[in-house]
Amino acid sequence: MTANQEKLLSFFQELLYIRLVEEKICDLYPGQEMRCPVHISIGQEATAVGVCLNITSQDMVFSNHRSHGHYLAKGGDLDRFFAELYGKNSGCSKGRGGSMHLVDLSVGFMGATAIVSGTIPVAVGAALTLSIKNARDIVVVFLGDGAVEEGVFYESINFAKLKNLPILFFCENNFYSVYTHINDRQPKRKIIDLAKCHGVDCYEVDGNDVIDVYETTGQAITKIRNGGGPAFIEAATYRWREHCGPNFDNNIGYRTEEEFLSWKRNDPINQLKEKLLANNILNPDKIAVITEMINKKIDEAVKFAKSSPYPDKSELNKYIYAE
Amino acid sequence: MENSLRQLKYFEAIREAIEQCMEENKNVFIIGEGVPDPKGIFGTTLGLKQKFGDKRVLDMPLSENGLTGVCIGAALTGLRPILTHQRLDFSLLSIDQIINNAANWHYMFGGQLKVPLVIRMIIGRGWGQGAQHSQNLQALFAHIPGLKVVMPATAYDAKGLLIASIKDNNPVIFIEHRWLHNMIDYVPKEMYSIPLGQAKLIMEGKDVTIVASSYMTVESLRAVDILKKENIHVDLIDVRTLKPFDDDLILKSVKKTGRLLVVDSGYYSGGFAGEVISRITEKAFCDLKCSPHRITLPDIPSPSTPGLTKYYYPHYSDIVYKVLFMVGKDNVVLSLQSDSVPLDVPNNSFMGPF
Numbered sequence: 001m002t003a004n005q006e007k008l009l010s011f012f013q014e015l016l017y018i019r020l021v022e023e024k025i026c027d028l029y030p031g032q033e034m035r036c037p038v039h040i041s042i043g044q045e046a047t048a049v050g051v052c053l054n055i056t057s058q059d060m061v062f063s064n065h066r067s068h069g070h071y072l073a074k075g076g077d078l079d080r081f082f083a084e085l086y087g088k089n090s091g092c093s094k095g096r097g098g099s100m101h102l103v104d105l106s107v108g109f110m111g112a113t114a115i116v117s118g119t120i121p122v123a124v125g126a127a128l129t130l131s132i133k134n135a136r137d138i139v140v141v142f143l144g145d146g147a148v149e150e151g152v153f154y155e156s157i158n159f160a161k162l163k164n165l166p167i168l169f170f171c172e173n174n175f176y177s178v179y180t181h182i183n184d185r186q187p188k189r190k191i192i193d194l195a196k197c198h199g200v201d202c203y204e205v206d207g208n209d210v211i212d213v214y215e216t217t218g219q220a221i222t223k224i225r226n227g228g229g230p231a232f233i234e235a236a237t238y239r240w241r242e243h244c245g246p247n248f249d250n251n252i253g254y255r256t257e258e259e260f261l262s263w264k265r266n267d268p269i270n271q272l273k274e275k276l277l278a279n280n281i282l283n284p285d286k287i288a289v290i291t292e293m294i295n296k297k298i299d300e301a302v303k304f305a306k307s308s309p310y311p312d313k314s315e316l317n318k319y320i321y322a323e
Numbered sequence: 324m325e326n327s328l329r330q331l332k333y334f335e336a337i338r339e340a341i342e343q344c345m346e347e348n349k350n351v352f353i354i355g356e357g358v359p360d361p362k363g364i365f366g367t368t369l370g371l372k373q374k375f376g377d378k379r380v381l382d383m384p385l386s387e388n389g390l391t392g393v394c395i396g397a398a399l400t401g402l403r404p405i406l407t408h409q410r411l412d413f414s415l416l417s418i419d420q421i422i423n424n425a426a427n428w429h430y431m432f433g434g435q436l437k438v439p440l441v442i443r444m445i446i447g448r449g450w451g452q453g454a455q456h457s458q459n460l461q462a463l464f465a466h467i468p469g470l471k472v473v474m475p476a477t478a479y480d481a482k483g484l485l486i487a488s489i490k491d492n493n494p495v496i497f498i499e500h501r502w503l504h505n506m507i508d509y510v511p512k513e514m515y516s517i518p519l520g521q522a523k524l525i526m527e528g529k530d531v532t533i534v535a536s537s538y539m540t541v542e543s544l545r546a547v548d549i550l551k552k553e554n555i556h557v558d559l560i561d562v563r564t565l566k567p568f569d570d571d572l573i574l575k576s577v578k579k580t581g582r583l584l585v586v587d588s589g590y591y592s593g594g595f596a597g598e599v600i601s602r603i604t605e606k607a608f609c610d611l612k613c614s615p616h617r618i619t620l621p622d623i624p625s626p627s628t629p630g631l632t633k634y635y636y637p638h639y640s641d642i643v644y645k646v647l648f649m650v651g652k653d654n655v656v657l658s659l660q661s662d663s664v665p666l667d668v669p670n671n672s673f674m675g676p677f
Contacts, residue, residue, distance in 0.1 A: 060400075094433030103432045110399065111432055115423045121389045122424060125396020132352075132378060132402065152419070155389025162384065319430045320468055321567075322437035322492035 005281045007053075011210045012276055013290055014049040015269045018069045020294050021078070024302065025068075025085065026246035033306070034085045036098030039066040043208075043240035046268035047172050048073035050205075050213025050235075051140055054221050057107045062123040062141045065100045066172075066239070067112035070142050076104035078297060082305035089315075090308040096319065116177075117143065117150035120169070124156045127165035127230075138166040138224050146177035148194055149185060157198045157230065164229040168220055169195065171234045172207060178243045179254035195232035207235030208268040238263035331510040333503045336478040337367040340485035341405060343514045345375050348403065351489060354381040354390065355407030355443070364407055365445070365504050387413055391420035391442070395428065395494075398440045403489060411444035411498065412455050425494040426469035437492045441485070446588065447501035448538070448636050449667035450675050454624035457501075459588040461536075462595045464496040465565040471495040471519055472565040476540035478508035480563055483517030491519060500538035500588070502669035520567040524576070528556025531646050532576040534599050535586040536562045539618075539637070543586050546642035549659065555650055565595055570602050577603055581612035582649050586642055591619045613649055618642060633666045 001009070022042050028034060041048070048069030052061065055074075063070040071081060077092065084091030085099050093101050100114040110126065113119050123141035130137055147153055148171065160167050171191060175182050192202040201223065205216045213235060220231040240260065242249035250257045276282035311318075331339065344351045352375075353368060359380050363369035372380040383390045387408070394404040408414045414421070425438050447457040465472045471493055475481040481499070488495040525540065526547050535543040540561045547557045558576040562568065577583050583603055587596035596617035604615060618637045626632055640659040647655050664671055 062396075091433070093431060093435075096433045097431045101431045103435060105435060111428070111436065113424065113431075115419065118392070118419070118423055121392020121420065122396035122399065124389075125393035125398070126400045127396070128393055129397050129400035129402050152386075152388045152392060155384065155386030156392065158384055159386060159389060159393060319434035321471070322429050322434070322439075 001281070008211075008272070008276060009281055010053065011049055011214065012269070012272050012282065014053065014073055015045045015210060015272065016290060017294050018045045018048060018072050019269055020291070021072060021298055022068055024298050026241070028302065029246040035087060036085060036100070037244050038085065038099045038246065039244050040241045040246060041066050041069040041239060043263065043267070044172060044174060044237045045069050046210035046213050047170065047207045047235045047237055050210045051170055051217050053214060054218045055138065055140065058137045060108045060110045060123070060126050060137065060139045062110050062119040062126070062139070063102070063112035064116065064119060064142060064144060064147070065112070065114050066144070067102050067142070068099070071102040071104065071109050071112065074104070074109045075107040076102060076109050078301040079304040080104070082301045083308050086305040086308070087310060088305055088308035089311040090304070095311050117147040117152050120147060121152055121156040124160045124165060124167055127160065127167040128163060131163060131165050136225055138168065138221060140168045140170055142170050142172060144177070145171065145173040145175065145182050145191060146185070147171070148191055157195060157200060157232070160230040161198045161200050164227070166224050167230045168217070168224060169230065169232040170217070171232065173234055173236050174239045176239070176243070176255070181255070191234045192232060200229065201231040203231065203233045205233060205235045207237030208263075208266045208271065210268055210272055240264065328509055329512055330507050331478050333478040333481050333499075333506050333508070334366045336482040336508070336510045337485060337499065338369065338371070339510070340482045340489070341368065342371060342374070344486060344489045345371070345379060347514070350401060351403045351405065352379040352381065353405040353407060354383050354394065355409075356383055356385060356413070357409060358382055358407055364409055365501070368407065387416035388420050391417035392424065394440050395420060395425050395438055398438045399428065399436050403439045405441045405443060405489060407443040409445055410456050411446045411460055412458050414442065414444050421470070421494070422467055426467045429493070430469055438494050439492045440494045441488045441497050442494065443497045443499065445499050445501055446537070448588070448625070449502070449632055450673070451627040451629070451667070452625065453627040457625050459590070459620065461498055461565055462589050462593060462598070465568070465595055465598070469494065470566060472498065473519060473563065474498045474537040474565060475563060476503065476535075476537050476561050478506060478510050480517060480523070480561075482510055483515050484519065484563065486514055487516040487519050490516060495519070498537065502538045503541070505669070505672075506541070517563070520564045520569050522560050522562045522564075522569055522572040524558065524572060525561050526557055526559040528558050528580070530556050530580055530650055531582040531584060532558045532560065532573065532580045533584045533586060533642070533646070534560045534562060534573055536565065536595070537588055539586040539588050542637065542639045543642055545639035546646065549639070549643050549657065550646055553647070553652070553655065555646060555652070557646065562599075568598070570599075570606070573599065573603055574607055577607050578610045581610055583611065583615040584642070584645055584649060585615070585617045586637065587617065587619050589619060591617070591622050594619055616645055616649060618645055629665070629667045636666065638666060
């Protein structure tokens with residue numbers, strides 16, 4: 001297998017990994033043991049994978065409320081991921097954060113937060129540190145289409161360009177803020193035009209095509225790493241499930257089943273799978289092996305999470321202040 | 324002159340603290356609207372750019388929320404920013420980043436990350452600053468878990484507490500009162516830290532405990548001198564740090580005096596004075612000889628006109644009369660308003676505009 005074929009195969013594995021993890025969350029969520037809001041990214045996996053396979057564990061990623069895919073694609077620990085969702089002391093944030101506050105510093109996943117746009121300036125600050133220290137590493141911040149409606153987005157991109165900071169603003173446009181379509185929130189113009197007017201390099205990609213995301217992001221990152229300053233990428237994609245929670249909600253009236261199905265036909269995983277099958281990089285047996293391997297890892301992580309203890313009462317007032 | 328006897332103004336003590344911290348630790352940097360400009364934030368940042376360069380002494384876009392987030396990100400990744408606002412009021416544009424991110428980041432990621440960030444805010448009173456240029460909103464910040472809130476009253480404390488704040492691994496709201504900037508105190512030249520969370524007994528007396536902070540400590544001191552002539556002796560405690568708030572010294576004092584007056588530059592409702600009184604009442608109810616009292620701003624936005632501000636800002640005479648009332652000497656009439664300084668300036672040398 002050539003290097004390129006191996007890369008394509010790794011894309012498939014990563015996409016499937018995120019999909020199966022989140023499907024497992026959806027299966028387990030009704031059990032009422034995962035007692036925190038979950039924002040499922042099924043349907044949007046290609047953006048996380050296409051970006052994170054371009055960067056190293058030294059590069060830093062900041063994310064938002066829909067961060068499972070970003071955390072997993074960056075290499076965040078799966079045991080501690082599930083333990084966090086179950087509120088356990090062995091969780092990646094020791095149960096203090098839940099699904100919206102994932103972190104794994106060992107792989108450069110610096111944190112996800114729950115306020116739309118909240119991590120954008122923080123990521124710029126991390127890039128300022130890199131710039132001051134003359135490091136070659138970069139920062140990626142994932143934001144959604146809703147985040148560009150917040151003032152702090154402009155404050156952040158303005159400062160990033162002013163200081164020529166090594167940061168990629170990666171916007172996943174899934175067209176909805178909860179139940180409100182982008183056309184009810186933003187005038188008819190391109191999202192990248194908002195970034196363009198700050199003089200940063202802008203790109204648009206098909207957010208359901210992992211190869212497109214990977215290649216374009218790679219190009220942008222190379223330029224950032226070489227001192228080219230910030231870049232902005234908009235990736236159109238779609239979340240299949242409800243805004244928050246494990247269910248489908250096409251029946252409640254804010255979007256149509258037809259719209260959902262048209263995006264589902266563009267499933268990032270199926271698209272790549274067809275390509276790999278056609279090119280004999282993948283076959284049904286191999287898919288079964290990969291699936292089984294991932295499921296085993298997931299089952300072990302869930303077992304770890306469920307069997308871990310909650311934080312002790314005596315730890316209630318821990319971590320308010322740093323020493 | 325001996326180092327320990329050297330006199331400095333409060334604003335010079337602030338500048339010296341910043342300068343010494345920047346000399347000691349190259350990760351310390353200062354940023355804010357106007358920090359490197361010719362006025363240098365009331366003199367507190369003058370000369371820093373010349374000494375440390377524009378990579379460590381930064382001006383910034385008018386983006387308070389964004390740049391607070393930037394400072395948080397820089398702090399998370401190893402730097403120690405000092406973010407400076409010429410007015411506390413400007414920081415209100417960044418409440419999202421201060422409360423949602425700075426205060427919570429350490430906790431919500433289980434203690435793995437820290438935010439060593441100092442946010443300097445300047446408050447004031449008088450000279451027509453009006454409703455948006457002099458708000459004393461310390462209680463707002465003191466309400467938030469994860470933040471520390473520091474309000475020094477003297478140049479000595481300003482230097483020691485600012486150094487401690489910069490060395491602290493948490494977000495610290497460092498509040499300077501504009502009317503303190505030109506006040507003089509003995510300030511050692513060497514670096515020293517005053518631990519955050521420790522109140523200080525400034526004057527000792529047996530009759531009444533006055534708890535004050537920031538500029539109201541100065542007004543209280545004037546009151547204490549007048550009361551002494553009436554043979555009323557005050558324990559004057561400067562809280563210095565509103566959060567974490569250490570009530571030990573106050574409790575000890577109230578057990579002795581049985582009378583508590585809290586003098587705060589903030590508003591009446593939901594303010595810090597109410598917090599102090601609640602705590603002490605909870606813990607030392609039986610030691611109180613009379614009901615505790617507070618002197619604060621009324622629940623009214625700050626008017627600009629001197630015609631109204633003279634009725635708006637508490638003055639040392641208000642403190643004197645309140646104490647006389649508390650000790651049962653409210654029949655005493657004193658001539659206190661002979662002060663030649665108008666009520667809207669700290670002293671006669673203050674010529675505006677801010």
